[in-house]
Amino acid sequence: MSPIIRAIDVGFGNTKYVVASNEGKVECAHFPSLAFHSAHEPTTNGLGGKRKTVAIPIDGNFYEVGPEVELAANPLRVRRQHDKYSETDEYRALTAGALHYMKVEAVDVLVLGLPVAHYIAKRALLEKSMTGAFDVGRKRQVQVKKVVVMAQPQGALFHFATKTGRIKEVMDSRSLVIDVGGRTFDWLVTLGTRPMPRQSDSVDRGVRVVCKAIAESISEDIGEQYTDLEAIDQALRTGKGLKVFQKPYDLKRFDKTIQNITEGAVDLMGEKLENSYAFDNVVLAGGGAYLYKKALKKRFPRLAIQEIPEPMYANVRGYQLFGEQYMREMMATQAASPGTGESRAQGDAVGAA
The missing domain is CATH 3.30.420.40 (ATPase, nucleotide binding domain)
Known part of the structure; x- marks a missing residue:
C-alpha cells in the first residue's frame, strides 16, 4: 500500500x-x-x-x-x-x-x-x-x-520551482518569497532553498489589517459598528462591490488607506532586505497577494514579480x-x-x- x-x-x-x-x-x-x-x-x-x-x-x-x-x-x-x-x-x-x-x-x-x-x-x-x-x-x-x-513561504517557493520545472535553477539562485496572509505579511529570503533568517521575517500587516481599517471608517460613516470583515475582503478580492443597508457602498474611497497599509508592510520588508538587485526570483503568494501587488511593484520597479495561480493554495x-x-x-x-x-x-x- x-x-x-x-x-x-x-x-x-x-x-x-x-x-x-x-x-x-x-x-x-x-x-x-x-x-x-x-x-x-x-x-x-x-x-x-x-x-x-x-x-x-x-x-x-x-x-x-x-x-x-x-x-x-x-x-x-x-x-x-x-x-x-x-x-x-x-x-x-x-x-x-x-x-x-x-x-x-x-x-x-x-x-x-x-x-x-x-x-x-x-x-x-x-x-x-x-x-x-x-x-x-x-x-x-x-x-x-x-x-x-x-x-510558510517555503511551500510557495517549492510549488513555484516544481510547477515551472525550475528546481535546479532555484537550487542555484537567490529567491525572495512574499506570502500575504490574513494576519501576517511574511517574506523569506533563500539561497537555493535554504532560508537566510537575518533577511526573513513576518509582520502583522496582512489582509485583516486592511479590512479592519476600512470597517472602522464604515462604522464612523454609518453611525454604528460595522464588523463584517469577510464581506470587505470578498468585495476587494472580486471587485463586485460591498452593500451596506441594502445599498452599494463604494470602496474606492479607501484606496489611500489600502495604499498606506500595503506600502507600509512592503517598506518594513525593504528595510530588512540586503542587495535586492541580487534576487534571481521574486515570488508572490498567499490569499492577500491581490492587495499588495501594486505596493511591491512600486517599491521594486526593476524586479520581475512572479505570481502563482490560485495564490491562496x-x-x-x-x-x-x-x-x-x-x-x-x-x-x-x-x-x-x-x-x-x-x-x-x-x-x-x-x-x-
Missing part, C-alpha cells in the same frame, strides 16, 4: 488542505479558520437543518469547524490571532477538521507550516503536538504518524510536493542503508527546505 502524504496550511483567515495528489496535480479545498466552542456537540442549525460542519471533541468540549461554520449560532465570532495560535485548541480543531474532510484513516507524513517569525522557535513543538491520534468528529480517528513543519501545494519528496528520499535512504532510516532522511529533507 502506498504511503499517504497530506498537507494542511492553517492560516488566520482560512484553513487550506490537500484532498488528493496524483502525478504532480494537487487538489485542494479550504474552510474559514473559525472554530466555535460548545460544551455540547452541535449537530444542527437553529432551524433544525444540517450545515456542512463537523464538531471536533477536545478535552470534553467541542469545536465546530468546516465550510459552513459561519452559519453556527454563535455571536462570539472571535479569531484567536496571536503568537501562540499554533498551540491553541482552536488550531488543533482546525487541523482535525481538515483531516476529517480528507476522508483518510491515517496519514504517514503530514506537512504543516508556520509564519517565518515563529518557525525556528515553534517548529519542534508543533511537530510533536500534531503527531498521534486525532479525534476528527463523528466517532472517527485519524492517526498521524509523522509531522514535518516548513516556514500556493503554500499548501508546496507542502504536499515537499512531503512527497521527503517520503521518496526517506524510502531511498532506508533501501540503501537499512536501519539508518528516518532521522537521516528527515534531516536532509528539512535542511533542503
Whole structure:
C-alpha cells in the first residue's frame, strides 16, 4: 500500500488542505479558520437543518469547524490571532477538521507550516503536538504518524520551482518569497532553498489589517459598528462591490488607506532586505497577494514579480510536493542503508527546505 502524504496550511483567515495528489496535480479545498466552542456537540442549525460542519471533541468540549461554520449560532465570532495560535485548541480543531474532510484513516507524513517569525522557535513543538491520534468528529480517528513543519513561504517557493520545472535553477539562485496572509505579511529570503533568517521575517500587516481599517471608517460613516470583515475582503478580492443597508457602498474611497497599509508592510520588508538587485526570483503568494501587488511593484520597479495561480493554495501545494519528496528520499535512504532510516532522511529533507 502506498504511503499517504497530506498537507494542511492553517492560516488566520482560512484553513487550506490537500484532498488528493496524483502525478504532480494537487487538489485542494479550504474552510474559514473559525472554530466555535460548545460544551455540547452541535449537530444542527437553529432551524433544525444540517450545515456542512463537523464538531471536533477536545478535552470534553467541542469545536465546530468546516465550510459552513459561519452559519453556527454563535455571536462570539472571535479569531484567536496571536503568537501562540499554533498551540491553541482552536488550531488543533482546525487541523482535525481538515483531516476529517480528507476522508483518510491515517496519514504517514503530514506537512504543516508556520509564519517565518515563529518557525525556528515553534517548529519542534508543533511537530510533536500534531503527531498521534486525532479525534476528527463523528466517532472517527485519524492517526498521524509523522509531522514535518516548513516556514510558510517555503511551500510557495517549492510549488513555484516544481510547477515551472525550475528546481535546479532555484537550487542555484537567490529567491525572495512574499506570502500575504490574513494576519501576517511574511517574506523569506533563500539561497537555493535554504532560508537566510537575518533577511526573513513576518509582520502583522496582512489582509485583516486592511479590512479592519476600512470597517472602522464604515462604522464612523454609518453611525454604528460595522464588523463584517469577510464581506470587505470578498468585495476587494472580486471587485463586485460591498452593500451596506441594502445599498452599494463604494470602496474606492479607501484606496489611500489600502495604499498606506500595503506600502507600509512592503517598506518594513525593504528595510530588512540586503542587495535586492541580487534576487534571481521574486515570488508572490498567499490569499492577500491581490492587495499588495501594486505596493511591491512600486517599491521594486526593476524586479520581475512572479505570481502563482490560485495564490491562496500556493503554500499548501508546496507542502504536499515537499512531503512527497521527503517520503521518496526517506524510502531511498532506508533501501540503501537499512536501519539508518528516518532521522537521516528527515534531516536532509528539512535542511533542503
